[in-house]
Amino acid sequence: MTEPVETLIPPPASMQRENTTLLRMRGISKRYGGVQALSAVDLDLRAGEVHALLGENGAGKSTLIKVLAGATQPDEGTVEIDGQVSAMATPAAARAAGVSVVHQEFSLVPTLTVLENLFLGTEIRARFGRVDWRAQRRAATEAAARMGVxxxxxxxxxxxxxxxxxxxxxxxxLLFDAKIIVLDEPSAVLAGRELEQLFEIVRGLRDSGTGVVYISHRLSELTSLADRVTVLRDGKRVETRPMEGTTEADLIRLMVGRDIDAARHDRQHHGDVVLEVSGVRLFKGGPEIDLTVAAGEVVGIAGLVGSGRTRLANSLAGIHRPHAGEVRLCGRAVRLGSPRASVAAGMAVIPENRRDEGALLPHTISENVALPNLREVSRGGLVRRESERKLAEQVIARLDVRPKDTEARVGGLSGGNQQKVVIGKSLVRSPVPQLFVFDEPTRGIDVPAKHEVHRAIADLAAAGSAVILISSELPEVLQCSHRILVMREGAIAGELPMGASEEDVMSLAVGTPA
Amino acid sequence: MTTTAGLAHADTGAARAVALRVLGVLGVAAVAAVATALWLPQFYTATNLNSLLLQASILGIVTLGQALVLLVAGLDLSVAAVMSASLVVVASLSGEGLGGIAVAVLAAVLLGLGVGTLNGVLVAYRGVAPFIVTLGTAALVSGLQLVYTRGAPPGAIPERMRGLTQDGIGVVPWSAVLCVALAVALHVGLRRGTYGRRVYATGTSLGVARRAGVRTDLLLVGIYALCGGLAALAGVVLSSYVGYVDGAAGKGYDLDSVAAAVIGGVAFTGGKGGVLGAALGALALTVVLNVLVLSGIGSHVQLIARGAIIVVALAFIAHRAIKK
Amino acid sequence: MPGITSFKLNSRLVLAVTLAGALATTTACSGDDGGDGGDKASGEKKYKIAYLAQGTTNSWAAQMDAIMDTVAKESGKVDDLLYFDAAGNAETQLGQLESALNQRPDAIILTPLGKSAAVGPVERAMAQDIPVILCASGVDSEDYTTQVAMNTYEASLAQAKWLVNDALGGKGTIAVVDGIAGVDTSEIMGKALREAVAEAPGVEIVQEGYGQFSVSDSKKLSQTFLASGKQIDAWWGSGGESVTGIMSALVDAKPAQMPPVAGATLSNGVLRMSLENDIPLGAMQFPATLAADCFEAAMDALAGEELPKFIDVTAKDGNENIYTEDVAKLYNEEYTDDYIIGSDSILSADQLAKLNLVR
Structure with a gap:
C-alpha cells in the first residue's frame, strides 16, 4: 500500500497523557450467591503503562475484568475512565468508553478474512450504505503499523x-480507539519468537499511550514487561506496587501469602498401597505420570488450571482414556476408559462439574443416592422404596444435608448440599470404595459446607480409603493432605511433604524456583 | 413445579405434582367430554368410540416407543418406515394358518428390533445425531422394501389377523387392550424398576449416569431397539386394521408419534415425562382429529385446525417447562 | 438387443438410499442385457435414448419401467437405453437430467417429478436439438417436443358425472376423501368432482378431508365419516389409495347396501374389492402402457414427424373409464392387487412374475 494514508485513527496519545490516570476503579465488590468474588478492590491504570494483574485461580481477576468490560455489574464501587464516572452497564458501553478486552478465546469468525473480521459489525460506510473497503483497508494498515507487525x-x-x-x-x-486494553493470559498460548513479538506489541501499545492490563501466570515475563503489578487474593487487593525491585519470589508470596493454617493432619502410618498409576500419559506424546496412594492417605494435587489435574481425575474415572500406562487398584489392573470398570473396581470420582456430571438436578435426593447403588436398593429388578429411603437418610445424616427430606429435589438445594449428595452417593456404596478422588470438591460452596466436605475427606482416610484431593485452593490442599503432588503441563512437577508452604507449591506450579 | 421431573412416588411431593397434573388433564378432559356430548352427540356412538380406540391404539403403541427414545433425549423418525415394512412382512410371510401368522409377526418384530438396534448403535457408539441416523435408516428400510417388493408387496393380510382390531370387549378392540397392557408394563419398568432409574438418569444427564456406572451405550441401544420393536408391533396392528397390503401404510406415524408423546408431557430434552402420559397424548391427538372430522368442517379448515392445535399444545407445554 | 445402462446419482441424503436405489436399478434391468450388439448388423440407424423415470417408488412406476424396457428392445431401433432412477426425488432427477445431457442422447423421455425443477435442462436439451418427450405429467415450460398423458381432468369429470347423475340419479349426499392438499393430481380430481356436484342441485358434499394418498389414512377418515351418523349415499376418493381406504372402511362397516364409489385410478386391487363386496364403482385408467406411447412418440420425433404439443391417450382403446358393469370383465384373478390393467398386453407372464404381480 503506497497510497497516501488518510488518518482515521487519532494520533497516538501525546506525551502529556503519559502520567494521567486513565482508569480508576474504586471499592469494587461482587458477590455470586454465597461466594464473595471481589470485596472493595481498587485498581488504577495510567496512560502508557503496562499493569500486571496477578492472583491464583479464583482470586477475582476474571470478575474484575468482567466488571471493567461491562459484562457484569458490581454490587458496589465505581469505575472512572478519564476522570468520568462510567456506568459500564453493557459491553457496548464499556467499548464506547474505550475499554477492550482480548480474551483467551478469540471472537473471530474463522471463515472470514482478517479485514472482514476487523470491521465485523463496525463497517465503515460510504454513501448508500456501501462498505467502504478502501477506507477500511487504510485504517487496518495503520493499526498494523501502530502494532509494529x-x-x-x-x-x-x-x-x-x-x-x-x-x-x-x-x-x-486499536481500530475503535481503545484507550484501555486488557490482555487475558495472552502468553499462555505462545512460545519462542511469537512470544517475543507479543512483548514487542505490548511495549508498542504502551509507548503510544495506551493503558494495558496484562494478566499472566508466567511470573518471569511480568518482571521484565510490566511497570506495576496488582495482586489479588480471595477477592481482595493485596497490594499494588512498582515492578522495579520486585522479584518473582515476592510475587508468589503476595499471591499466596497468608499464614499457613496451624491445624494439620497428624502424621500417621498409612496402610498398603491402594492406587498405583504407572506410565500414564494424559496427553498424546505427553509426559508419563507415576503415582501411588496408600490406604488412609490423602494425597493433594495442586497445579494451575490446564495442568492436567482434571484429566488425571477423569482418567481414573474412566471418562478419559489415557494414551498409555496402567492403573492398578489394590494390585488389580483397572480397565481404562470405562466408567463402569472404574466404579466396579472400587473407585469413586467426585467430578469437578457438579451440575453436568455429579448430580441429577431434577431428581430427588433418594433417586440420586440410589443411582450408583441400584443393586443394593432393589430386588428382582424393582426398586425397594424403603431401602432407597434408608440409604438416602444415611447420606443426609452423615453429611448433614439440608433439608433433611429424602424426596427434596437436588436442583433446589444449595451448592454445598448438592455437593454433599454427590459425595454421599459414593460414600454409602457397598463395599465402600477403596479410592476416592475429589476434584475441586469445595468450589462455589459456603464455609460450613466446606467444613463438612473436609471432615468427610478426613473420615474416609481414617476409615482406610485412599484419597486424592484436587483443588485450586492451596490452603485446602495444604491443610487436608498428607503429601502434595504439584502438576504442570501434564506432568507431576514435584512432590511436597506435609508442611510445605504455599510458596513451595506455587513455584512448582509455575515452574520457577522460589 | 409443574413437570414430572422426579420419578413418581406414591408418597412424595413429586407424586403429588403428578397427581395434580393428571387431575388437571382429567378435568380438562371431563369438560371437553361434556361439551362434546352437547355439541357432537355422535361422538359417543359405539361405532365412533370403537374406531377412535382402534386408531388411538395403533398410534399409542408406536408412541410408547417414541416416548422411550425421547426420554433418553433421542428421536426416532424411522418408526413409520418400520411400520410399513412390518405390514409387508406380515402380508408376505403369513398364510392363513395360525403358525404362519405367528412366524410372520415374530419376523416383523425382529425386523423392528433389528432396525432399532442399528439406530441405537449408530447413535450411541458412532455419536451421530439421532435425527440423521433415523432419517437414514428410514430411507434404508423403505429402499430395501421397494427392492424386495418391486413396489408390489406380495401376499395378503390373513383374515384371522383382523380379529385383533375387529373384535374386542364391547367397543374396546383387542388392539387397545394390547396398547394399555404394553403401556402399563413399560410404566412399571420405568417407575418402579431399576431399569427406569437408569433410563431417566441417562436422559437427564448422560455424564452423571455414566459416572455412576450405568452402561449408557448399551442402554441407548436397548431403548432404540425397543422403540423399533414397538413400531413393528404397531405395524402388525396396522396391518390388521387396514386389511390391505399397502406398502406405505405407516406414512405419517413418525411425526404423529412425536407430537403425541410431546403432547403427553414427554420433553424433547430427555428425562421428563412418562409412557402413560404419552399413551394419553396419542388418545388426545386422535380425539382431536376425530372431533374435527366429525364436526363436518371443510377439509382445509381441518388441516389448519389440526396444525394449530398441535402448535398450541406444544407451546403450552414448552411454556410450562420453561416456567418450572 | 439394446445394451442397457443404468444411472443412479448419489442421492445426497443418505448413502443407504443410494445403496437401496442402486440395487433397485440393477434388478430392474437385470436378465435382459445379455447379447449386446447382436442386432447391430441390421444397418438401420440405432438410437441412444435417455429414460428419466420417476423411480420404482411404487408398482405403477415399476411396470412403466419394464414396459419401456420391453418396447425399446422389441423396436430394434435402440441400442442404448440410458435408465435413470430418481427414487421419487425431484432434486435427484434434476442432477440426472444434467448427466443425461452430457451423454448426448438422441432423445429424452422424462417422467417429471416436479413442474418447475426440470425446466432448465429440458430447455437446454431442446436448444441442442434433442427431442424431449414428457411422459405422464408436464413442466412449466412450452419448450418441449410433446407431452404424452392421460387427461386426468376429463377422465375425472366423466366419473364424477357418473357418480352424481347415474349412480345417485341427481339426488343424495357424498363423502369425499381427497389426496394431499396442494398436490396437482389431487386438486385436479377434487375440482372435477366439485364441478359436477355444483351442477346437480340435489347433490351435496356432507363430509370431506385429506387422506394423504394413503390407504390407512383414507380408511381412518372414512371410518370417522361413517361414525358421524350422517347419511352418505355415495363416496368419492381421489385416486387408487383413497378409494381403497374407503372400500376397506365400508367392508368393515358392513352396510346393508354398498354405496357407489368413484374417483379411483385403476388397479387390479380396486377391481377385486369392488367385485368381492358388490361395491358399485366408477374409475379411470392410469395405464402403465403409457410408457409404450411415450416411446412411440420419441421414435416418431426422431423420424422427423411433426408432433402435437399434447398427445392425449385418454381416448385410446383400453384407456377409457370403467364402471360397475365392466368390473367383472376386467378383473384378472391371476394377478395381484398392484397389477395395472393393460400391462399384460406388453409384459410377458415371466416379466409380470418378476414384478411380483402374479399370485
Missing amino acids: PLALDRRVETLSIAEQQRVEIARS
Whole structure:
C-alpha cells in the first residue's frame, strides 16, 4: 500500500497523557450467591503503562475484568475512565468508553478474512450504505503499523496461527480507539519468537499511550514487561506496587501469602498401597505420570488450571482414556476408559462439574443416592422404596444435608448440599470404595459446607480409603493432605511433604524456583 | 413445579405434582367430554368410540416407543418406515394358518428390533445425531422394501389377523387392550424398576449416569431397539386394521408419534415425562382429529385446525417447562 | 438387443438410499442385457435414448419401467437405453437430467417429478436439438417436443358425472376423501368432482378431508365419516389409495347396501374389492402402457414427424373409464392387487412374475 494514508485513527496519545490516570476503579465488590468474588478492590491504570494483574485461580481477576468490560455489574464501587464516572452497564458501553478486552478465546469468525473480521459489525460506510473497503483497508494498515507487525488482511482467519489471530484481536481494539486494553493470559498460548513479538506489541501499545492490563501466570515475563503489578487474593487487593525491585519470589508470596493454617493432619502410618498409576500419559506424546496412594492417605494435587489435574481425575474415572500406562487398584489392573470398570473396581470420582456430571438436578435426593447403588436398593429388578429411603437418610445424616427430606429435589438445594449428595452417593456404596478422588470438591460452596466436605475427606482416610484431593485452593490442599503432588503441563512437577508452604507449591506450579 | 421431573412416588411431593397434573388433564378432559356430548352427540356412538380406540391404539403403541427414545433425549423418525415394512412382512410371510401368522409377526418384530438396534448403535457408539441416523435408516428400510417388493408387496393380510382390531370387549378392540397392557408394563419398568432409574438418569444427564456406572451405550441401544420393536408391533396392528397390503401404510406415524408423546408431557430434552402420559397424548391427538372430522368442517379448515392445535399444545407445554 | 445402462446419482441424503436405489436399478434391468450388439448388423440407424423415470417408488412406476424396457428392445431401433432412477426425488432427477445431457442422447423421455425443477435442462436439451418427450405429467415450460398423458381432468369429470347423475340419479349426499392438499393430481380430481356436484342441485358434499394418498389414512377418515351418523349415499376418493381406504372402511362397516364409489385410478386391487363386496364403482385408467406411447412418440420425433404439443391417450382403446358393469370383465384373478390393467398386453407372464404381480 503506497497510497497516501488518510488518518482515521487519532494520533497516538501525546506525551502529556503519559502520567494521567486513565482508569480508576474504586471499592469494587461482587458477590455470586454465597461466594464473595471481589470485596472493595481498587485498581488504577495510567496512560502508557503496562499493569500486571496477578492472583491464583479464583482470586477475582476474571470478575474484575468482567466488571471493567461491562459484562457484569458490581454490587458496589465505581469505575472512572478519564476522570468520568462510567456506568459500564453493557459491553457496548464499556467499548464506547474505550475499554477492550482480548480474551483467551478469540471472537473471530474463522471463515472470514482478517479485514472482514476487523470491521465485523463496525463497517465503515460510504454513501448508500456501501462498505467502504478502501477506507477500511487504510485504517487496518495503520493499526498494523501502530502494532509494529504486518497483518495479512486478505487471508482467512482460519488459516492464521494462534499468534496471528491474537494480533487481529489486538488490532481490532486499536481500530475503535481503545484507550484501555486488557490482555487475558495472552502468553499462555505462545512460545519462542511469537512470544517475543507479543512483548514487542505490548511495549508498542504502551509507548503510544495506551493503558494495558496484562494478566499472566508466567511470573518471569511480568518482571521484565510490566511497570506495576496488582495482586489479588480471595477477592481482595493485596497490594499494588512498582515492578522495579520486585522479584518473582515476592510475587508468589503476595499471591499466596497468608499464614499457613496451624491445624494439620497428624502424621500417621498409612496402610498398603491402594492406587498405583504407572506410565500414564494424559496427553498424546505427553509426559508419563507415576503415582501411588496408600490406604488412609490423602494425597493433594495442586497445579494451575490446564495442568492436567482434571484429566488425571477423569482418567481414573474412566471418562478419559489415557494414551498409555496402567492403573492398578489394590494390585488389580483397572480397565481404562470405562466408567463402569472404574466404579466396579472400587473407585469413586467426585467430578469437578457438579451440575453436568455429579448430580441429577431434577431428581430427588433418594433417586440420586440410589443411582450408583441400584443393586443394593432393589430386588428382582424393582426398586425397594424403603431401602432407597434408608440409604438416602444415611447420606443426609452423615453429611448433614439440608433439608433433611429424602424426596427434596437436588436442583433446589444449595451448592454445598448438592455437593454433599454427590459425595454421599459414593460414600454409602457397598463395599465402600477403596479410592476416592475429589476434584475441586469445595468450589462455589459456603464455609460450613466446606467444613463438612473436609471432615468427610478426613473420615474416609481414617476409615482406610485412599484419597486424592484436587483443588485450586492451596490452603485446602495444604491443610487436608498428607503429601502434595504439584502438576504442570501434564506432568507431576514435584512432590511436597506435609508442611510445605504455599510458596513451595506455587513455584512448582509455575515452574520457577522460589 | 409443574413437570414430572422426579420419578413418581406414591408418597412424595413429586407424586403429588403428578397427581395434580393428571387431575388437571382429567378435568380438562371431563369438560371437553361434556361439551362434546352437547355439541357432537355422535361422538359417543359405539361405532365412533370403537374406531377412535382402534386408531388411538395403533398410534399409542408406536408412541410408547417414541416416548422411550425421547426420554433418553433421542428421536426416532424411522418408526413409520418400520411400520410399513412390518405390514409387508406380515402380508408376505403369513398364510392363513395360525403358525404362519405367528412366524410372520415374530419376523416383523425382529425386523423392528433389528432396525432399532442399528439406530441405537449408530447413535450411541458412532455419536451421530439421532435425527440423521433415523432419517437414514428410514430411507434404508423403505429402499430395501421397494427392492424386495418391486413396489408390489406380495401376499395378503390373513383374515384371522383382523380379529385383533375387529373384535374386542364391547367397543374396546383387542388392539387397545394390547396398547394399555404394553403401556402399563413399560410404566412399571420405568417407575418402579431399576431399569427406569437408569433410563431417566441417562436422559437427564448422560455424564452423571455414566459416572455412576450405568452402561449408557448399551442402554441407548436397548431403548432404540425397543422403540423399533414397538413400531413393528404397531405395524402388525396396522396391518390388521387396514386389511390391505399397502406398502406405505405407516406414512405419517413418525411425526404423529412425536407430537403425541410431546403432547403427553414427554420433553424433547430427555428425562421428563412418562409412557402413560404419552399413551394419553396419542388418545388426545386422535380425539382431536376425530372431533374435527366429525364436526363436518371443510377439509382445509381441518388441516389448519389440526396444525394449530398441535402448535398450541406444544407451546403450552414448552411454556410450562420453561416456567418450572 | 439394446445394451442397457443404468444411472443412479448419489442421492445426497443418505448413502443407504443410494445403496437401496442402486440395487433397485440393477434388478430392474437385470436378465435382459445379455447379447449386446447382436442386432447391430441390421444397418438401420440405432438410437441412444435417455429414460428419466420417476423411480420404482411404487408398482405403477415399476411396470412403466419394464414396459419401456420391453418396447425399446422389441423396436430394434435402440441400442442404448440410458435408465435413470430418481427414487421419487425431484432434486435427484434434476442432477440426472444434467448427466443425461452430457451423454448426448438422441432423445429424452422424462417422467417429471416436479413442474418447475426440470425446466432448465429440458430447455437446454431442446436448444441442442434433442427431442424431449414428457411422459405422464408436464413442466412449466412450452419448450418441449410433446407431452404424452392421460387427461386426468376429463377422465375425472366423466366419473364424477357418473357418480352424481347415474349412480345417485341427481339426488343424495357424498363423502369425499381427497389426496394431499396442494398436490396437482389431487386438486385436479377434487375440482372435477366439485364441478359436477355444483351442477346437480340435489347433490351435496356432507363430509370431506385429506387422506394423504394413503390407504390407512383414507380408511381412518372414512371410518370417522361413517361414525358421524350422517347419511352418505355415495363416496368419492381421489385416486387408487383413497378409494381403497374407503372400500376397506365400508367392508368393515358392513352396510346393508354398498354405496357407489368413484374417483379411483385403476388397479387390479380396486377391481377385486369392488367385485368381492358388490361395491358399485366408477374409475379411470392410469395405464402403465403409457410408457409404450411415450416411446412411440420419441421414435416418431426422431423420424422427423411433426408432433402435437399434447398427445392425449385418454381416448385410446383400453384407456377409457370403467364402471360397475365392466368390473367383472376386467378383473384378472391371476394377478395381484398392484397389477395395472393393460400391462399384460406388453409384459410377458415371466416379466409380470418378476414384478411380483402374479399370485
